[in-house]
Every structure is written in C-alpha cells, then in structure tokens.
Amino acid sequence: AAARHKRELLQAYDEAVRKNDIDGSIELLQELDRYLTPQEAAAMEESARGVFRAKLHNLGVQFAICVTEERWSDALTTGEQIINEFPNSRMAHEVRDKMDMLRTRASTPTQA
Secondary structure (H helix, E strand, O other), rough: OOOHEEEEOOOOOOHHHHHHOOHHHHHHHHHHHHOHHHHHHHHHHHHOOOOOOHHHHHHHHHHHHHHHHHHHHHHHHHHHHHHHOOOOOOHHHHHHHHHHHHHHHHHOOOOO
C-alpha cells in the first residue's frame, strides 16, 4: 500500500511540475519526503531545487508588484513569506533591508 501511494505521489508530482503548479509541487514534495529512500531523494534533488527557485522567483515578482503599486501591507506580507520560507536567500536579505520602510508606509494613512 505504501509503495502504491508513493507511486501515486510521484505521478502527481510529475504532473504538477509539468503544469508549473509550484505550490502543488511543493506540497507533494513535502508529503513524498516521508516515503523516499535517500537515493530516490537524491535523484529528485535537482527537480525540487527548480520548484523552490520558481517559488522564490514568483514571490519576488509579487513583492515587486506590491511595492510598485504601493500596496504596502501586501508587500509586507509577501516580504515576510520570502524571509520565512527562504531565510538564507539573497532576496530575503534584500527584503529584510526594506521591511522597516514598508512597515512605516503600511502604518501611514494615505493622503487623498
């Protein structure tokens, strides 16, 4: 039963990657983690890295759009997600530097 479930998870993961369903891919990776042997995990490492790179890229784009559109609280939320999920990334370091400014702008009422 576990072997069949693992096969189904792997098929679902391959399908999610093919469809570029980043969040679905990550959820499946987290579930698959319980079933994979070290050799199987090593074989999937490059694919998983690509999924996480894509997730970080998407968050970075979302963050930049929020800042450009002056949606400060959305930018804060996205920035916190980048810092929490990818704490050691260059993007997290860059976002951290902007968080105080974003908090200030998010708490300042906009002028009509």
